[in-house]
Amino acid sequence: MEYMTESINRTPGHILCCDCGVPISPNPANICVACLRSKVDISQGIPKQVSISFCKQCQRYFQPPGTWIQCALESRELLALCLKKIKAPLSKVRLVDASFVWTEPHSKRLKVKLTIQKEVMNGAILQQVFVVDYVVQSQMCGDCHRVEAKDFWKAVVQVRQKTVHKKTFYYLEQLILKYGMHQNTLRIKEIHDGLDFYYSSKQHAQKMVEFLQCTVPTRYKASQRLISQDIHSNTYNYKSTFSVEIVPICKDNVVCLSPKLAQSLGNMNQICVCIRVTSVIHLIDPNTLQVADIDGNTFWTHPFNSLCHPKQLEEFIVMECSIVRDLKRSAGAGMISKKHTLGEVWVQKTSEMNTDKQYFCRTHLGHLLNPGDLVLGFDLANCNLNDEHVNKMKSDRIPDVVLIKKNYDRTKRQRRRNWKLKELARDRENMDTDNERQYQDFLEDLEEDEAIRKNVNIYRDPTIPVESDTDDEGAPRISLAEMLEDLHISQDATGEEGELMMT
Numbered sequence: 001m002e003y004m005t006e007s008i009n010r011t012p013g014h015i016l017c018c019d020c021g022v023p024i025s026p027n028p029a030n031i032c033v034a035c036l037r038s039k040v041d042i043s044q045g046i047p048k049q050v051s052i053s054f055c056k057q058c059q060r061y062f063q064p065p066g067t068w069i070q071c072a073l074e075s076r077e078l079l080a081l082c083l084k085k086i087k088a089p090l091s092k093v094r095l096v097d098a099s100f101v102w103t104e105p106h107s108k109r110l111k112v113k114l115t116i117q118k119e120v121m122n123g124a125i126l127q128q129v130f131v132v133d134y135v136v137q138s139q140m141c142g143d144c145h146r147v148e149a150k151d152f153w154k155a156v157v158q159v160r161q162k163t164v165h166k167k168t169f170y171y172l173e174q175l176i177l178k179y180g181m182h183q184n185t186l187r188i189k190e191i192h193d194g195l196d197f198y199y200s201s202k203q204h205a206q207k208m209v210e211f212l213q214c215t216v217p218t219r220y221k222a223s224q225r226l227i228s229q230d231i232h233s234n235t236y237n238y239k240s241t242f243s244v245e246i247v248p249i250c251k252d253n254v255v256c257l258s259p260k261l262a263q264s265l266g267n268m269n270q271i272c273v274c275i276r277v278t279s280v281i282h283l284i285d286p287n288t289l290q291v292a293d294i295d296g297n298t299f300w301t302h303p304f305n306s307l308c309h310p311k312q313l314e315e316f317i318v319m320e321c322s323i324v325r326d327l328k329r330s331a332g333a334g335m336i337s338k339k340h341t342l343g344e345v346w347v348q349k350t351s352e353m354n355t356d357k358q359y360f361c362r363t364h365l366g367h368l369l370n371p372g373d374l375v376l377g378f379d380l381a382n383c384n385l386n387d388e389h390v391n392k393m394k395s396d397r398i399p400d401v402v403l404i405k406k407n408y409d410r411t412k413r414q415r416r417r418n419w420k421l422k423e424l425a426r427d428r429e430n431m432d433t434d435n436e437r438q439y440q441d442f443l444e445d446l447e448e449d450e451a452i453r454k455n456v457n458i459y460r461d462p463t464i465p466v467e468s469d470t471d472d473e474g475a476p477r478i479s480l481a482e483m484l485e486d487l488h489i490s491q492d493a494t495g496e497e498g499e500l501m502m503t
Contacts, residue, residue, distance in 0.1 A: 028122035042118035042128050046089040049133045052082065052110065057144040068141045074100045082112050082134055093118045101131060110134035143200055147186050153198040154239055155205035159212065160194035161246040165310045166435070168216060168250050168277050169195065170442040174456040175215050177422050181208060188426035195426070202240045209242050215279055217296030220244040247299050251276050251445055252404045253306040254378050255283070256389040261302040265292040266334025270393060271307075271380075273364070273402065276452055284337055286402060287362045288327065291337045307385055308378045310441075315407060316347040318373045319358060323366050341367035347375065347401060363403040377403040405448070408475040413444065418464040419483050421456070447476045459484050 014023040017032040024032045031039075053062035060068040063081055071078035083090065083098060093116040101111035112134065117127045140148075161168055176182050182197075184204040189196040199205045212218050224238040249255060253274045262270045268290045272283040281294040324342040343366020348358045359381070369375060381400040385391075390398065421443075446453050460483040
């Protein structure tokens, strides 16, 4: 009996609810939880349905007062955005937990389950769980409005190059695609001598100009035009224009340097060949294999032009070829190319095979040429050169022929080319028929020059099978290890975009 009395005294006491009479543990309100919830609703004042704006074009949500942010479904960023929509009512209670309730992705609904606490009668703390329904409403953001208008822009970058061939532009296009510099453009317009990039903000245009300065030798000028102003708030609306000029030198151009510039580059000859254009101009002296790099500032200080038009390239056949082993170098000479071999060749034009007229010259292609090979070059002896630096040179310092590159069968190279490049989506106008030939020249340059190829994303073309090299004439080719797999977006049965698949 004593044992039973002792156990009863140890159990906590119970009281009756003052409303319904149910035995409950003592609490400051002396009311059961059910009756307390029926009398007090701590979620009162918190909206149970809220609208949220979403832009279909750029997949971004609107964050007041004027920001659009990109959030994935059921992400922490989207949850923070939803809670900010009811920030004022939530400040009156204590938020314990918040999480998403799964909804169909296409239902235009977001559900967030909230757990809140609040002090009620006589210091009693009540906890409540409820769901807030967010209705996703479609609204086009300001940036997408400008994209759809296509004529509304605040800044434009005009890229120009005063040259006939577009090799540098094709190379620049691939760099823009590789680093995604075209994503913020409203419109890209191609004209005869360059490209125009339109932007919705001046900052994006300045970023593009900085990218161009790092990739190709350029100079630029900036200007702005006043569109409107508000004298009361002292605000002005400008349209900015950035005029970017690329050096007028392309790969395979023959140039003539000024005597002062040639001397500063290690006493190299004035007649040089441009082997590539990247962030600097790479030149090689075909008589000595001496190489030099010229940046944009040096070029604009000591400018020089191309001596010959690309259409003036003539086809020669190699009659004799010998390698120069011992080359005497003058004092103060610069660096020598290790990738080229100096050779002395006798060549004859294929158009003059019925004559015995031959030309002698030195070339940097000694490692590629053999008797009977076809090679492209410029005939300086029989062309009219209108250049201020050439006119001041002695005639014995001007070579008769400057060889540029070995010639291969273009038809076979196109047929076995099992790779492709991507292109910028742009508006074209006033296009001539010479663009296809220039683009094929650029593709051949990629096959021949590994230094340019490493900066370009090359994709495998699955429509063209890989051929064996049994009938190869020695033309350079791109290996499969240097190619990327192209991404394709598949579609499901409903027509919606499916997951990314690798081909």
